[in-house]
Amino acid sequence: MxxxxxxxxxxxxxxxxxxxxxxxxxxxxxxxxxxxxxxxxxxxxxxxxxxxxxxxxxxxxxxxxxxxxxxxxxxxxxxxxxxxxxxxxxxxxxxxxxxxxxxxxxxxxxxxxxxxxxxxxxxxxxxxxxxxxxxxxxxxxxxxxxxxxxxxxxxxISRTETQVVTSKSDPFKIGEARVIKQGKKITLIACGTMVGIALQAAEKIDGEVINLSTIKPLDKATILKSIRKTGRVITIEEHSIYGGMGSAVTEMVSQQYPVPVKIMGIPDVFGESAREYQQLLDKYGLTVENIIKNYKLF
CATH class of the missing domain: 3.40.50.970 (Thiamin diphosphate (ThDP)-binding fold, Pyr/PP domains)
Structure with a gap:
């Protein structure tokens, strides 16, 4: 990036x-x-x-x-x-x-x-x-x-190399989210480095994936259209679970179309040192396996 x-x-x-x-x-x-x-x-x-x-x-x-x-x-x-x-x-x-x-x-x-x-x-x-x-x-x-x-x-933007999940021909407009994978069972909303992980998980659980590249202003219409179909949401972000992308989604959903929402992110802690980036993602559950685990808990 x-x-x-x-x-x-x-x-x-x-x-x-x-x-x-x-x-x-x-x-x-x-x-x-x-x-x-x-x-x-x-x-x-x-x-x-x-x-x-x-x-x-x-x-x-x-x-x-x-x-x-x-x-x-x-x-x-x-x-x-x-x-x-x-x-x-x-x-x-x-x-x-x-x-x-x-x-x-x-x-x-x-x-x-x-x-x-x-x-x-x-x-x-x-x-x-x-x-x-x-x-x-x-x-x-x-x-x-x-x-x-x-x-x-x-x-x-991130420091590390990030999985490429978009193409040069994909449209981009500030304020617009994009459904990058259709699904029926659950809506996975992700931003940044977590979009690639959400896509991998969605393949295993028939999830619909929204790339929420603009967090503010929030594309309410795209989110609501998806959750009316799936009835439940997991948000995934490499950020605190307080005040971030998941909070923005939950604030809107709770008022306009209440459905169960699970916010996946970093808990109420500061970061910490590690030799490898993946070690921290594993420790805090920002993985394909943990998305699937949370899906099964719904």
């Missing part, structure tokens, strides 16, 4: 001279080094000063530029929530935020570098769009779409 983000930024840079890139001392890690070489006068490394980066970007946006701010998801939005809330959202500033190394995809660095609460922080803010693409192909489409939509937006 990081490579796709970098490629999309280069493409945008060539298309639109108003596109700018900002980072907080993490250019190569978030794949903005290519943009920096190609457009040095439009690249800004603010150092380890994430809050200042947001203030700078807000000013740029209010002058008509389209700034993209990229850092690790634990720092963006973690270190600069107040600036995002006030400088961006209250002013409807056209700033795009990109949080990389989300969830457990940075296993070696442990809890201090693993963001499991960023979706919750971002989706609570008025005016903020929240996007969590399923793979590299969708990441590139999301970046290009964000540049053409006015207002603040947050894109959540």
């Amino acid at each position: 990081r490579d796709a983000f970098g490629e999309a930024m280069l493409e945008l840079g060539k298309q639109n001279p108003k596109v700018l890139a900002l980072t907080a001392d993490l250019g190569p890690s978030v794949r903005l080094d290519g943009f920096a070489r190609e457009f040095p006068d439009r690249f800004f490394n603010v150092g380890v000063a994430e809050a200042n980066m947001i203030g700078l970007a807000a000013g740029m946006a209010l002058e008509g530029f389209i700034p993209f701010c990229a850092s690790f998801a634990v720092f963006l939005p973690g270190r600069c929530f107040d600036q995002i809330r006030v400088s961006l959202c209250q002013n409807k500033a056209n700033v795009k935020l990109v949080g990389s190394h989300c969830g457990f995809t940075n296993p070696g660095d442990g809890a201090s570098a693993q963001s499991v609460e960023d979706i919750a922080l971002m989706r609570v803010l008025p005016e903020m769009t929240v996007i969590c693409p399923a793979d590299a192909i969708e990441t590139k489409k999301a970046v290009l779409a964000m540049a053409h939509q006015n207002g603040p937006a947050y894109l959540r």
